[in-house]
Amino acid sequence: MKQLFSSLLLAAAVAFFSGCNKNNEAPSSGASTAGNSKPGKKLTIALLPKSKGNAYFISCQKGAQKAASELGDELIFDGPTDTDPAKQNEIVENWITLGVDAIAAACENKEGISTALRKAQSKGIKVITYDADSLPDARTFFVNQATPQGIGYALMDQAAQLCASNANFAIITASLTAANQQEWQKYIEEDRAKNYPNMKMVAVKPCDDLKDKAQSETTALLSTYPNLKLIMAICSPGVPGAAEAVKQAGKAGQVKVIGLGLPNENKMYVHEGVTQAVILWNTMDLGYLTVYAADAVARGNLKPGDTSFKAGSLGTFEIKGDNILLGKPFVFTKENIDQFDF
């Protein structure tokens, strides 16, 4: 009985895995020798998103995959599938024993993940961060797509440009506890206090990274604050959610919507004039650059102190201190949004 059961289970598992090895487009073909970081060898680079099932990181992954195949490296892309903040650490620690050559992490919890990244460094694994930084001593470089300050200021400046100098606005965040959201809010507030002191932020509502909840929260905000002039959604499902709510309230154009999001999810609203601007960088380039940088660091081609870095077909990027700069955040508007597909 037990033998039958276990062999059945094993057989099912083998079939399952061999099946997904074939079908899965994710970069997991075959095993290779690990732990060896001499130039010319095939490297294993692990890319850690903040969470899986997020379109933002999927497009990063696309760029990263492109870079990995150009470089002939193996790319592992994996991350937490639920809201457990300890999951990132667990995955990194698994990669350490797995024996990857380089880890590129987008950090959900700055302090929390740093302990795991430091441990990786102590085991000789090269660590860089992208999208959201860790503590500086836990990585070699940070691929900086835009500093939190840059994002916060860009959002606030955009908002001020769209509204009167004494307008009220509200923020939709992913969750009250998400670290990057808190950081952006900090700089939004800083910019507001410094440059637009008459504008007023009336509420911050979390949407749990759900479009539907962003929609219902925005609906309530709109009726609570009739003189609300702008909604700023700083998580990607929040932007279309807020836009839909504004549209349903019949306040399109009257209440502006801006936010951080992917062009594809927002094209429709931008064209309808519900959403005025979506701010983002080219996420595919971010993934591409990150993998190139990780590869170079692991091969010793990129060292602290360098001031520029050439990443394949994207050309040369500036390095400021230990930050590799992707460029300024990009503002997608009605005019240019159709040129992008991610």
Next chain:
Amino acid sequence: MRKYFRELSVTGALTLLLLALAIFAPSFYSPQPLLSLAANASVSLVVACGMALVIIAREIDISVGSMFAVCSVCAGLLAAMHWPLAAVIAATILIGAIFGGFNGGLVAGLGLPSIVVTLATMVTWREGLQWLRQGQFVNLPDGVQWFGLSQKSGQWTLVIGALVILVLMALMMKHLSAGRYIYAVGSDAEVARLAGIPPKLTVFLVFVGIGALVGLAAIMNMVQSPQVDPQSGTGMELKVIAAVVVGGVAISGGRGNLWGVFVGLLLLVCVGPALIHLHIEAYWEKAIQGVIILLAVVAEGLRR
């Protein structure tokens, strides 16, 4: 009166909340946002009706959120393939029923505890969907949102649709043999069997029923926006179970009615917007919801 203590006390709490809003935040009552709120709530209401049946039958289904996400994505993909809307609706309800039937089969057929079975399917469907779809939104073609009607009539359609389902199901639970069989099975399955009511079949059908209702709710949610979020429905099970319990349905089966569930859901649905309108910080929301659930059960406990 005593018999309906729970329904009345929840109605009382709701009335208090609505009164407070009327005094301190009359803007809550502006018609358009209220209609949007109602259209939104109608989705949860349909699922709550199904959950009430499941709990009355002395089972529980915590996989509704995941089933909801799967149904939403399936519906979105079918609509994106330009199936006619009626076919999309029918297919989604069918898909929901099949997923519900899977739970029901394991619970009724193999006699496994429903809380564990649906815990397992909750995880499996959710992660499987994420694996297959990687969190991508599904963009819907024109003519799907609001069933191709205007926004206002679309919203009214949803609200009225949900109320019709509520009334029909409430009537069924009270006045049709089918409904009374569910109460009977939830009250005592063995006695039901002796009285010639098939408890396993009843439980199976109740799970199929909640699956179908989740499918319908997925459609009702889908038509409210031009995109489908594959994460939708996360946490729905807790909200719906809380509404059902606050509404006076006993977790031990056989007791409670859909009117109570309706009032319970309204109370919970109004709390979120009410916090915004009353200018209470968002970080109190979870604590307040917890207190409402606890108060509801404590009131019941003290009465006994």
Next chain:
Amino acid sequence: MSGELLQLTSVTKSFGAVRALKGVSFSLKAGEIHALLGENGAGKSTLIKIITGAHQPDSGRIEIDGRDTGALSPRIARELGIACIYQQPALFPDLSVAENIGLRLSQANVFSRVDWNARRQQAHRLLENIGAEISPEAEIRSLSMPQQQLVEIACALGAGARIVIMDEPTASLTQKETHLLFAIARELRKRGVGMIYISHRLEEIFQLADRVTVLRDGESIGTNRVDEMNEAALIKLMVGRDVSAIYPPAENEPGETVFSLKNFSCERGGVRDVSLDVRAGEIVGLAGLVGAGRTELARAIFGITPADSGEMLLNGQRIEIHSPRDAVAQGIAYVPEDRRRHGVILEMPIAQNMTMAIHRRFFPGTWLRFGAEKNLALEFIRDLSIKASGPDAPASSLSGGNQQKVALARWLAAKPKVLVLDEPTQGVDVGAKSEIHRIIRSLAKNGLAVLMISSDLPEIIGMSDRIAVMRSGTITSMLPAKSEAHTVMAAALGQKAAGE
């Protein structure tokens, strides 16, 4: 064999390795009351469940009116006019009386409308028919056990059943209700209904039944006309041996007063102003009608519904009991009425059941001592001659009588000073019954003060050294041992006994 309403031929049924029925044949004529007798585990319940379609037989034939019924389900059985009144009322606790009756009687299809008015009227009529004063609106869970039993009977009558099975229907009925039930049964017989009547109370069978079939170990021992039989013969058929002295005689003189109650009241249980002394080595029988407050008194003594006024004295010392734990600590033991729910824990091994009440004393420092526990259990299994496969066998694998012995063993292990027994032999077969009687008597002989509640009059009279009679929550009279049955009954009913 024409003219038979119901005919079972060579029916067999096994559960796992246990053969519950080994080819039983049984017949029932229209207009007769056919008693079914047998010790617990003889196969009566299985036979009934096969007739009502709750179990499927492994082989054999069932005919009704000479026609083979094929496979029976509860629904088909009901449609064929078979109704059963179970020992434990099979009712929905959360639903109203009217609905319970309605669900049982309606043959409606799933999508038909429920006519609540008709249901209420039907319930009202049926309940009135049997003289029960129960509101059709009442929830079953708010009713007492006998009331629920009456609802069951109303259900069966309402179904217009041609075959009515009564499985120990009088076990929890009052005398008045029992008489009413008998009247109804006789009336049904007149109308041509066939009844199968199961009871452990032999005198009921002689009062009521026309024929009697005895089952033993899954086999039919024979069917006889009741007027050709007597009690001794029946008992011999049932147990397969002579049961000479049913009640062991008292051999000792009671000692000092061990336990007394003074103006003892418990409002919640409806017990008021009870005063009572029990002496060492004495068995005090507590007689009375169902609902007189006997079980409630026991529960108040044991602290399940603690008393709210009056005194309880143990060896002259005043004691306070607020919970069963206190009672156990003071040396008071209670063998409850509902053995399967309260007396033993069915799923747990015999040994663990036996040490359940002595955790603190038997397992110092809360450490379990498996070896000692096993030895204790083996000792009791031997001393009380419990039929079990071993100390690790779950209590559910035992027959009712042996379960009751396990429940007794649990309290004997606790070495109590006072033992309260509530219906110690209800639903226990004749063989085990006399063994339990012997055990109780020997306990008393060893100096235990015993308070025994029983609705079985011969038992009360046969066992007790004194008989306390309760009525409406208090003790109304104290009768000496070997009182006449009618004296006790009269006291219980509140009539002046003859000659007093």
Next chain:
Amino acid sequence: MNTHKPAWKNVLLAHETILLVVLIAEWIFFDAIGRNFGTYDNTCDILRHSCEIGLLALAMTPVILTGGIDLSVGSLLGLCAILFGKFWRDAHMPIPEAAACTLAVGALAGGVNASLITLLNLPPLIVTLGTFSLFRGLAEAITHGVDTFTDFPSSFLFLGQERWLGIPAQAPVFIGALIFFWWLVHFSTFGRSYRAIGFAPEGTRYAGIPVGRRVAMTYVLAGIVSAIAAIIYTARLGQAKADAGNGYELYAITAVVLGGTSIFGGIGSVYGTLLGVAAIAVLQSGIVHALQPSEMAGMLTGALLILALTASVLPKMISRLRQRKSALRLAKQNT
């Protein structure tokens, strides 16, 4: 009449044995296809990662044995984590003192669950659903969701991140808890009472066992253990925030049920829970080492749970089928 199977067959068919086989199979499988899976380092990591959920699962076992459930442990972990941070940073308590206060909070919160459930006789599922929201909500309200506690002294972080005598430093805590719960459930009268309560709460009361007190104790223990897990969690991550332990209650319940404990109470073992925790932890680590997407771990956990439950009812169903077959054969012979 003796229908009991021989002892060896019972042991072999026991749920726990099947699970052990599955666990070994998992290990062999991932060791074969995964990179550096079966190394000592990875074993330590698995132990480290499953410590908090393991602790919660251990504490959940007595709760489920009594027929209850505690959905609030994950939220309580979050509340305790931030309170621990608050005691240390804002109340300037030394670490041991802060930890002691945190344990007291855990006990108190467990006591809230316990008193609602036992004194008012309310269903545990609903009570803990309420406190699930309440505890998490309090954590968010106290920190406004934003406040994060970091920069703990390295002597404290040692507990979560370093090795002590070659094993992860938190392992002794887990092993201590394991021994305690093993004793509690299998070798003490408490465990005996939990089972009895799980089978028949009323019947247990009639045996003079204080049912309310025993049940209350399981919830208080769950609260205390949640607080211990919160401290270890904080040490492992080096930070405490209101979202700590999100969703851990479901992992813990899954592990307990996977370990063969009946959700209805009465049946179950600490040994099974240990295997359940291990099976899930090995699966999660193995998936990463086999370079498969993490979603697979969740899906396989769900599938494993259903399979395990099915396997536990299968023997019963097969014997029932066999019986029916042999009965049919008998019937045929008779005619």
